[in-house]
Amino acid sequence: xxxxxxxxxxxxxxxxxxxxxxxxxxxxxxxxxxxxxxxxxxxxxxxxxxxxxxxxxxxxxxxxxxxxxxxxxxxxxxxxxxxxxxxxxxxxxxxxxxxxxxxxxxxxxxxxxxxxxxxxxxxxxxxxxxxxxxxxxxxxxxxxxxxxxxxxxxxxxxxxxxxxxxxxxxxxxxxxxxxxxxxxxxxxxxxxxxxxxxxxxxxxxxxxxxxxxxxxxxxxxxxxxxxxxxxxxxxxxxxxxxxxxxx
Numbered sequence: 001x002x003x004x005x006x007x008x009x010x011x012x013x014x015x016x017x018x019x020x021x022x023x024x025x026x027x028x029x030x031x032x033x034x035x036x037x038x039x040x041x042x043x044x045x046x047x048x049x050x051x052x053x054x055x056x057x058x059x060x061x062x063x064x065x066x067x068x069x070x071x072x073x074x075x076x077x078x079x080x081x082x083x084x085x086x087x088x089x090x091x092x093x094x095x096x097x098x099x100x101x102x103x104x105x106x107x108x109x110x111x112x113x114x115x116x117x118x119x120x121x122x123x124x125x126x127x128x129x130x131x132x133x134x135x136x137x138x139x140x141x142x143x144x145x146x147x148x149x150x151x152x153x154x155x156x157x158x159x160x161x162x163x164x165x166x167x168x169x170x171x172x173x174x175x176x177x178x179x180x181x182x183x184x185x186x187x188x189x190x191x192x193x194x195x196x197x198x199x200x201x202x203x204x205x206x207x208x209x210x211x212x213x214x215x216x217x218x219x220x221x222x223x224x225x226x227x228x229x230x231x232x233x234x235x236x237x238x239x240x241x242x243x244x245x246x247x
Contacts, residue, residue, distance in 0.1 A: 005150065005152060008141070008148075008150050010147075010148035011147060011189075012150050012151060013151050014186070016186055016189045017182040017183075017185065019234040020182045020230055023234060027238075049167075049169075049208075052110075052208055053167045053208075056110065056165075057165055059110075059114070059115070060206065061130075061154055062133070062136055062137070063115075063131065064133070113211075113212035114206050114207075114214055117206075117213060117214035118214050122216070124216050125163070125200075125204075127157070127163070136154065136155050137152055137154065138153040138155075139151075139152055140190055140193035140194060142193040144192065144232065144236075145239040147235050147239050149189065149192075149235070150193070151189055153190045156194065157198075158196045158198075159197070159199065160198060160200065161199065161200040162190055162191055162194065162198040162200070162201045162202070163201075163216075164186065164202075164203050164204070166183065166203055166204070166205050167206050167207075167208050168205050168206070169207070171205075171207050171209075175217060179226070179227075182230065183203055184223050184224065184226060185227045185228075185230040187219065187224070187227060188224060188231040189231045192228065192231065200218060201219045202216050202217060202218040204216045204217075205217065
């Protein structure tokens with residue numbers, strides 16, 4: 001469950017990206033959050049961009065949950081059945097786990113525009129349109145150099161392919177963002193925690209503005225290796241460098 005994942009104190013994929021951006025700031029904020037979660041510097045409330053990203057992730061990766069909330073019904077279940085009731089229950093639990101985020105109906109058209117493009121992007125990777133809850137939002141756990149680690153893969157087919165979905169408004173920046181925003185290190189973090197290492201790793205970008213393009217970018221072996229070096233470097237720094245923060 002996502003609530004259990006959030007409660008786990010391991011280093012996640014977003015942590016890896018933040019550590020690579022500014023290690024000392026990341027550590028300071030992590031210690032501050034542990035010491036005083038109500039401190040005025042801490043604001044974990046989702047921004048509008050984060051909310052839209054959550055909406056798009058659910059609409060593309062988990063259409064059975066998205067549709068169960070009565071948003072779009074182009075992929076339908078009969079909610080009168082036992083299976084349908086269970087799906088609806090999971091959808092309601094999911095909604096309560098994402099900071100009480102209320103689906104904004106005015107954004108439904110974005111999901112509708114993106115879905116066929118998402119399916120085409122998966123096809124370009126030779127991956128079928130996945131409607132299997134067991135391969136989306138896969139929780140991963142492990143250790144590196146004694147540091148507890150965790151990850152949540154957007155789409156993972158064991159031993160085959162690992163895919164991360166990223167929403168983006170500035171379409172022209174998408175390919176630079178893979179290394180510039182340390183997405184390659186985030187994916188390396190997930191790959192390192194997989195029971196069966198994936199043969200292929202990819203980012204799929206979904207545009208949040210018209211014309212709502214979706215593009216799959218498969219990472220080269222060299223880019224994957226650079227991502228793993230970057231990921232390992234910050235986790236090993238955390239393992240080998242005791243905190244000198246204010247606490």
